[in-house]
Amino acid sequence: MATKLTQPAPNGLFETDETAQRDTHAAVSGLPLAARMRPRTLEEFAGQQGVVGEGTLLRRAIERDQLTSALFWGPPGCGKSTLAQIIAHTTHAQFENYSAITNGVADVRKVIEAAKERRRKLAQKTILFVDEIHRWNKAQQDALLPHVEDGTVILIGATTENPYFEINAPLLSRSRLFRFEPLSKSAIVTLIERALTDTERGLGSLNIHADADAVEHLATIADGDARRALTALEAAAQAAVTDDNAETLRLTLELAEEGAQQRTLGYDRDGDEHYDTISAFIKSLRGSDPDAALYYLAKMLLAGEDIKFIARRLVILASEDIGNADPMALVLANAAAQAVMFIGLPEAQLTLSQAVTYLAAAPKSNACTIAITRVREEIERNGAKSAPVHLADPRSMNGKQQGKRSGYLYPHDFPGHYVTQQYLPDGVQGVPFYEPTEQGREASLKARLEALKQTDSE
Numbered sequence: 001m002a003t004k005l006t007q008p009a010p011n012g013l014f015e016t017d018e019t020a021q022r023d024t025h026a027a028v029s030g031l032p033l034a035a036r037m038r039p040r041t042l043e044e045f046a047g048q049q050g051v052v053g054e055g056t057l058l059r060r061a062i063e064r065d066q067l068t069s070a071l072f073w074g075p076p077g078c079g080k081s082t083l084a085q086i087i088a089h090t091t092h093a094q095f096e097n098y099s100a101i102t103n104g105v106a107d108v109r110k111v112i113e114a115a116k117e118r119r120r121k122l123a124q125k126t127i128l129f130v131d132e133i134h135r136w137n138k139a140q141q142d143a144l145l146p147h148v149e150d151g152t153v154i155l156i157g158a159t160t161e162n163p164y165f166e167i168n169a170p171l172l173s174r175s176r177l178f179r180f181e182p183l184s185k186s187a188i189v190t191l192i193e194r195a196l197t198d199t200e201r202g203l204g205s206l207n208i209h210a211d212a213d214a215v216e217h218l219a220t221i222a223d224g225d226a227r228r229a230l231t232a233l234e235a236a237a238q239a240a241v242t243d244d245n246a247e248t249l250r251l252t253l254e255l256a257e258e259g260a261q262q263r264t265l266g267y268d269r270d271g272d273e274h275y276d277t278i279s280a281f282i283k284s285l286r287g288s289d290p291d292a293a294l295y296y297l298a299k300m301l302l303a304g305e306d307i308k309f310i311a312r313r314l315v316i317l318a319s320e321d322i323g324n325a326d327p328m329a330l331v332l333a334n335a336a337a338q339a340v341m342f343i344g345l346p347e348a349q350l351t352l353s354q355a356v357t358y359l360a361a362a363p364k365s366n367a368c369t370i371a372i373t374r375v376r377e378e379i380e381r382n383g384a385k386s387a388p389v390h391l392a393d394p395r396s397m398n399g400k401q402q403g404k405r406s407g408y409l410y411p412h413d414f415p416g417h418y419v420t421q422q423y424l425p426d427g428v429q430g431v432p433f434y435e436p437t438e439q440g441r442e443a444s445l446k447a448r449l450e451a452l453k454q455t456d457s458e
Helices: 018-028 057-063 080-090 105-122 138-149 169-173 185-197 212-221 226-243 253-260 272-286 290-302 307-325 328-343 348-361 367-382 397-405 442-457
Strands: 070-073 094-099 126-131 154-159 176-179 208-210 249-251
Touching: 057 080, 070 080, 080 094, 080 126, 080 154, 094 105, 105 126, 105 138, 138 154, 138 169, 185 208, 185 212, 185 226, 208 212, 212 226, 212 253, 226 249, 226 253, 272 290, 272 307, 272 348, 290 307, 290 348, 307 328, 307 348, 307 367, 307 442, 328 348
Parallel strands: 070 154, 070 176, 094 126, 126 154, 208 249
Antiparallel strands: none
8 A cells, every 4th residue: 555544633633642553564565465455364264165165074074183185276365375374374284385476496495394394393283285286286285295195294285277177086086076166256346345444454544435336346346366356456445545635535446447457348257247148149150240249259258258168168069060061160169178278368368269269250050059959859759779680789788699690781891881771779760860961071971861862762
């Protein structure tokens, strides 16, 4: 916060007695608001009720000081490091705090040796917290494995990446995985309101009144990240103090937007705007309008929509609305989904833009969607029938009974690698299920299937 906030205002905005000076000391100590407001106890910890709420396994382990090795997986600002710090202040074990960005195996070896000595002489446990543990390579992670396995250290690793991809399987199998979700909007609102009223560590001594739409905007734009919300709140509060001489300062939507450096889009990830926008996005892709699809993509990105959600919908659309009219659509959509999880924002918007424009411009067919729907309806109406005997697995009872007399014709032994024989079970109705269209590559599939049918009739 700016130094000027320590000075008493001429209109009596700040009290000048010793108590007021002590209350405002934390606010001007130089630490960012997000650091000052970091929860210190489980009671202050907001959100993640499924991980550390009352009665959960992890909460009981923390309260009883009976932690085992664990991995905290979740997006930035959701409380992984904060919970580790709460553990540090509640455990009787020695707590060692490391970052995989700045600390390597050589540093950890010193911790391991000290932990061995501590356990031998004092029977005291050691908790090793490694932030961003996914940044360590396989060899570095392997160096931890024997010491986690024999209990020399209790590992708590924090990662924003999928541990099934980034953490070695042996280390993962020896740790309990806890999935942290982005903080809910209500949890972010709670943190903002706490910061506005807390006179010891927050902004309470500044006497700021925040408009409801300003708090709503800060909570929305945070996208589940408490650090982002409090950083934006601090910037907005500075603007309020600078620009207003009233006894009660007002934090407006405009100041909140300025603090967040991003204007509100009227977009609620859990409300109608979310569903209406994704609906318009998919329908624009299906309707082959790349401009409209890009518009809704940009709107979702600016509003902080989950890029994994967008990518999943593209993969679904590639099969549902394009299918075999352009088989490359699914390949590209799936590659884009993997890429956005690998590179993240802001660069991922380029990958999404490429996928969106390709899918929108691709020829469309829902023949695959119709086909699987028809088959499911047939089975639901008439039951699932057994395959013809000549198609049975040679190892099954039917196959063994038939032996060499199964009657199966191996297509590759015939001209054109095709031979007429029964594949569907007896009594199946409603065929054909799959009827290719004349769109794109599907037209050639349709022509081939029609030629094969002609062969059957000859």
